[in-house]
Amino acid sequence: MGNGTILKALSGLALLSSILFVSASGCTKKGADRPKHPNILLIIGDDIGIDVTTDMYPGMIDDLVKQYGPSGHNHPRYQEIDGRPASTPSLNALAGAGMRFTHAWAQPFCSPTRTSLITGLYSAKTGIIDPLGWLSRNHHSFVKDLKEKGGYSTAVFGKWHIAGLFEYPGMKPKEAGFDLFQGNLHGGVATYYEWDYHVQDASTPPDQWRTEKPPARSLPGIEPTTFAPVVKTADAINWITEQETKNPDKPWFAWFAFNLSHITGRQEPNPMVIPNADTMDETSRKEMEECMGPDGQFGSANTGSCSSEALMRAMTNSMDTMIGRLIETVDELDSDTYIIYLGDNGTWMFGPKREFIDNMYLTKQGRSKGTAYESGVRVSMAIRGPGIKAGSQSDDWVHNVDLFSTILELAGLDVPETVPNREGNGMVEVDGVSLTPILFEGARSLRDPHKGYLLAATVNSYKEGYPVEVGARNATYKVICDDSAETESCVFYNIVEDPIEEYPLEKPDSCDGYENGTWAPSDPEWNYCRLQEVIATKSILAHPPERKTNNLQGAPPKAKI
Template identity: 25%
Template structure:
């Protein structure tokens, strides 16, 4: 009898141990989404191109290098040309053409000043108030925000840095309305009044008050850069949860490297000594300060012994600024890519993207799979173990978890669409009211103002120097039809031509046998 009892107890212990082991394995991962503002594809010492370039040699981002060595590098990751559309796509899973927050938001119920008196185009009443978690808010898109979905499933959710989800005085202005437990310095504005603690991050200055960064009073008057202050506060917020088994979602959304371009005193001198002009030295110092933040977070995770169960996703919200406010020649700061922020050319939409997922992603792996910003929504939900979610919005994004696990490769058939029926302000290649589509190696850009098109083979011409519209009319027509069908399907808004009072036609209508019907 004693032997039977002993055997039973041993089996029971084994079962309990097995169950406990399974529970440990099934714990959902912590997730850090590290989003940089206005960081270009080339603003790093990590080469995302097929070869290292002079820009890769200019910048110093050792922690991005470390992250790339530990995870997967995506060479063809895309966002939108400007910030708010990207951020709304990120937390809703919707393409900008569908959610209609197609330009950057700030003032309630108001289109941007540069759109109000345009010479040739009357711009649509896009969703200027941003995203809303509830129905009935005018000029807003209602959605189940990503942080709310994670929070409902037990995640502790922290927002740190730039929000820019909704206009002043709307629900989307405050990240706490979107499912975050903690909001550090996020509000309606998309740029800081100042990066300097000695300038109180813009607080107290009448000409910067709308841009003043809120909630960092402990750092006012101190020799501290905004990037560092945000990182310290983000890690403090995690201290209350890391000792438990509650998973967390940290959305580390830096204001850097958006204007105003200001030197980070910790790093700027080395770039001046390299011979960079004052503006570019300051910009490079902001890049390195951002990279230090990434490194500080990675060290924190290791110190707390949670790095092994923490996903890190690194992304930028649009291409690097190049049309104005930079040193040197405009439209060259993202070479070999064409143009920059505000443009639907590659320099304005192709982003540096890295993903570390211990035990799931092969270290130092590289993927040419094409992803777009709305893909983050279903991907992060799948990472968190949320396999079904009843959302009010239609999700356009596709999970890239199979890509991360090495189960899927790009077959060249997926289409990516950008829609910007708006005015940004500066001029340059690919800048202006546009719609664009990429399918396989080919990309078509349609300009609303004069209805001309550009067709590029990106595999052969990453710099978008050879317009193939006239020489490859079959491919141009194919993509024009694909783009038109998509815009019709999501009921995308189009500007009105002031000269005729008519809505800008779909691109397929410009071909002789294209449909003239507007559905």
């Protein structure tokens, strides 16, 4: 490649920083106040970037306003940073009771995030680089280790979006190690009230499932309804209660994935909804009442005059209410449960009725979900449980791929260094690292600040030509490349001084200074060339996908039963 983009790494550079950073291997301790095989609840929000949930992070918006205001960058529109997030009292309480992560990345789309999480691998290794792909059954799921090595009962509720779309030829929940699945295999529901209720249980083979009409469920204070988040929350509560009642000494793991606040398959009258009134708090109900007008209706896609941004807030608040109910139940049954919340990608900005960013970011068009910009990959993440200091915060740069190793270590299990590749004919190194040194040992960072990296990559199926976009960052810098790792296709940011990516840095004309050792890791140019090298050799751009393809893996579909 031109301009030195394919470069050899320099030995000996950044040695000091390599010594100073905390490795995820070798510093984790089994604290005396940590249960040996604890219950673990993983909660995933859908299409909800950190901008929608900034109330989880007191002071974050104020700091950004100052950073981009008159005493900082003096951006002409800096006041727009202080927008309007959703009301999220349950998530705020979860973050306050444990550790919040301020710089967590996910992949730019739903299924790449889920497949990275369950395998511990970046998208170049899973082969899942857009919403259409499916996970090969040759891959290793950490859930199998929980079940087979840790003796866990396992269940997944809600959105799966790992087996592909429509015929679901990829890895299904039971193939991944779950005992029970109740939810929807697809990437989205047709509507939030009429949707396919997919089930895998003791009566179904691992590669098959049942499709039923959604059952009506209720919760205390919430009327019976087929509203998807209520159904899935009730299912999860029933299962968790059953585990604690029948066999309280047997640990359990629950994967709970919302469809909120994803759009629906049926686009009219609106791809969003005004949630049921009894699933929202007073703040959100009042906003809906003020905007819906005579044509709007609670519990429907008749959204009246409510803006897309307002609907995003309302749906996110409805999710937050369900999270609160779920956590209340868990705390009543076993307050020592580890609870993890994660957003699956950034917030959407994809045209009419799909423009939802209303807080934090200044440049919105051409970014968001489906891109490697911060508004596409930066998400909220918080973890609560025994041994984790309440009100603590990590500013380390972490990735959802790290939860593979983290959950295994929380469960008291060994983390594999290598796992099978997607073809099943070889082994690849796990990309994620465990967060337990940060959670329990006070570690400030897990990766080398210069040589270490995070990756986010996608084939954007929603844009003409299916462009490839890859982002890579280290502790301070970030590079984003479109379609090629050549310099002319890339943009460079100091992500510490410019965390919402308004001021691109000048790129070096070549990477000769990186290759011959003239530059040091303290030089911005060194970091640009290092991250460009990562994109060229470690991401999907090392083996670019064919154009106009859905990137499916070729597995035969299985019929529904």
